[in-house]
Structure formats: structure tokens, C-alpha cells
Amino acid sequence: MSVGSGHIPNETIDRLFSYLRPLMCVLNRGSVTVSSRELAEICTVNPSVVRKDFSYIGSLGTRGVGYNVRELIESIRRALKFDNDIRIAVVGVGNIGRALLEHPRFGFEGFKIVAAFDSSPEKVGQTVGQVTVEDAADLEKRLQSEAVQLVIVAVPEICAPDVARRVGDAGVNSVLSFTPCGLAMPDNVNVTSVDLSLEMARLVYHSCSQEGLRIGDGAA
């Protein structure tokens, strides 16, 4: 019962994703290995959770030493089927859309923005970041020809349902939306909404009820 046999718990999957970026940081700092204790501290989880998580994708560490950072990143990405760049399109080049397009890091993290759309004539033709803004009229056709896997919907709330429908029709089944109210989408389309209000409310709640988080592992 080791190495990728059996099934990986859902929570572990979620955490595996969240390890990736800290590991990148550790790698950039020049560390060759990282211990479960270190990584746990960065991610604010229990070290034994880290070890168990990694045990689900195979025994990757060396006792007494830790985990080889580079190998670890590789293994996680393999386990999460996150090998090739994910092809992304941004719909809506307002403040948020622009921020995304100008964000330089996506390239390093396995994402590639391949197209941007807007319906406003003065924006169409502009070059923002690495792409040139296209007319939203061509949305469906272009999503298909660019083999887009994920669409970021950053349009005004009123337009969102229409855009979402068209994206669904084009066969894209991952949508990241900045419109918090639920978009009615077919079952085969996964939608994640970025809801800052929600995060902020939770944050303040937890700050108020400051429950002491204990982390330790054995000798704490």
C-alpha cells in the first residue's frame, strides 16, 4: 500500500497544490532539501500531515535528511497531472483583466495566457502583457482554435451570465469568475468564483476569535 496505489484523499489533493508555490520559493532560495517540519511551518500545517500527504504520492524523502526540493516539485506536478502549461484566455480587459494580463509570474507557474477579449472597440487591438486584445464577437471560435482549457471571466457583473454561457458552448469546462453570484452553468463546467468579500469576512472573524493554533509534532 504505497506509491500512488489506492486513492488520494481530497484534502491531500488540495494541499499538494498549496505546497507547490512555497516549494518554488525554497528552491529559489537555493535549498536542495526541505524537511517536513520546515514546509509545515511555511504552510501552517502539522508536519505529520505533510509527510502523510507525500506518502500518498510515493516515498520521496530520505530519513534523517528531508525531501529533495526539485524532485518533490516534479512528483507533485506529476501526481496532479500538471505537467504541461495550462492554456488560458481572459475575457474582459478592465482593471482586473489588465492586472492578470500584466502579471509576469503565470509563465513560471505552468500557465500560459493565449488570448484576451473585450467588446469595447477602443480596447480591441491593444497589446497588454503578451497578447493582443481581440473582439469578443469571435469568442467561441477563438477559444476552440487556441485550445483554451480555462477562461477567466473578468467582465462587469451584468455581462457575466452571457459570457459564461458562450464559454460553456465553446466546450471550455473550467471557468474562473470574478462575478460572485452563481453563474448557471451546465454540469460539465467547473466554476470557481473569486469572492473577496467572503475571504475578508472569514479573515476578520478568525482574527476576532483568535483561537490559539497549535502546530507541533511530538516535541513541540
Place this chain on the structure above:
Amino acid sequence: MSVGSGHIPNETIDRLFSYLRPLMCVLNRGSVTVSSRELAEICTVNPSVVRKDFSYIGSLGTRGVGYNVRELIESIRRALKFDNDIRIAVVGVGNIGRALLEHPRFGFEGFKIVAAFDSSPEKVGQTVGQVTVEDAADLEKRLQSEAVQLVIVAVPEICAPDVARRVGDAGVNSVLSFTPCGLAMPDNVNVTSVDLSLEMARLVYHSCSQEGLRIGDGAA
């Protein structure tokens, strides 16, 4: 063991927050009551989860009818100590900061942006949304005089650690950051990072491994 006695499970707390916005939508649609089945459908959870969650904050529904939407929202907000507006400051008036400041909905959701800061002289003095951008030099002093409870850090990555430190020094203990790499903060400060890469990676993973989500409650 009813009505606010005992303790509320963590997962329930999280969900209570996530019910708020859908309930607002239902309210705006003109519905007076909502059933656990309806709300569960919107939130993609099991109806019995909804009922149990609400049972932790008291018996709020009427059998055969459902829950009074307005009362429900009130009760949830009370339970989450989310009665008064949360006072927010935005640091960094770039694309993201501007998007936040111009976002009209916060006011309706219990948030009030009371200040914005930037270090660039040409931005200081501009009015964006409801506030006038102030010089970041006065940050600590102004955070205190405005009794800011939560700071949104939307500055370039390189400046983030410094801003975070100053925010911490000013006594604010909730920070929402758009800088994904962990900010080193004292223990009494809660930081939530908005990490789009993380969300996108999860989204694509779940779209690929399309596991059929079942929801039903008894008769499905």
C-alpha cells in the same frame, strides 16, 4: 443542546459565510422564504448539511415552509459577529487596488473602504471610488486614526514585505494579500493570500478528473 449553546464546527462556520451572498441574491429576487433544498442546490451541498448548519445557530425555520430569508441573514450575521461594517484600507492603487476601490458592492455586504494609500506622487490626491488616495508615508498613523480592521495589500511583490510589516506594527491583525509568497507576519496577524494560480490549477485538475458529484437528500 440547541440555540447557540455548545460549539459550532469549523466547517459550519465556513459554510455560514458562504450562505450569505446566495441569500442576498434570493432576497433581491423577492423571495420571502427559502427551503434547505433550494439553498443547498445553489451552494452545491447536501440539504441536510444546510439544516444542520442552521440548527447550530438556533431553530430558524418553519416546518413545511422553509426559512425566512431576512431573518436567516440576520441570524447568520449575528452568529458570525458580522453586525457592524468592517473598516478596510487598500494599500497600492494599481490595477487591482483600483478595481477594489471602484467595486460598488462592498457597501452592501458589510464592508466600508475608509482609506487608500500609494507611494506614487501622481496617485496621491486622486479620488478613486469613495476615497482619496493618501501618501503611504502616513500609513501607520492613518490606519490607527481610522480604526482600520483589515488591510488589503495590493502592492508590487517587492514592496509587500515592508508594507506588511508596517501594517502589523500599526496593530491591524487581518491582512488580505495579493502577494502569494508567504509574508512573514507576527502570530497575532492573520494573513489570507489570494492565489489565483492555485485556484486555477485546482480547477483544471477537477475538470480533468470529472468525478460525478452526488448531492441528493433521501429521495434523489
Place this chain on the structure above:
DNA sequence: TAGTGATTGTGTTCACATTCACAAGCTACA
């Protein structure tokens, strides 16, 4: 080569959360 200190890997235990199933209670209507 033996000893020391550190760290992983994991079986077991425990705590927590979800689901189920059904009684209790409401509305509507004849």
C-alpha cells in the same frame, strides 16, 4: 565501526463531519 542526532514513513487511535432516516410540525384545502 560504532554511536549520535535527525528525519521520514506509517499503523493505530481518536475526533470530527457528513449522511441517513424519521418524527414533529406547518400550510392548504376540501
Place this chain on the structure above:
DNA sequence: TGTAGCTTGTGAATGTGAACACAATCACTA
């Protein structure tokens, strides 16, 4: 008033993940 149809509220069962504790293993040093 009585009946039918919903919907809530909740005890009990089930499922799942987290924490723990410790054996196994490695590097390093004398």
C-alpha cells in the same frame, strides 16, 4: 375538522481525515 403534502430538526450511524508515537533509516563524527 381532517387529511395530504412539505419541510424542518435531530439522534444515530457511517465515513473520513488528523494527530500521535515510534520503528526504520540516513548522515556524520570520532
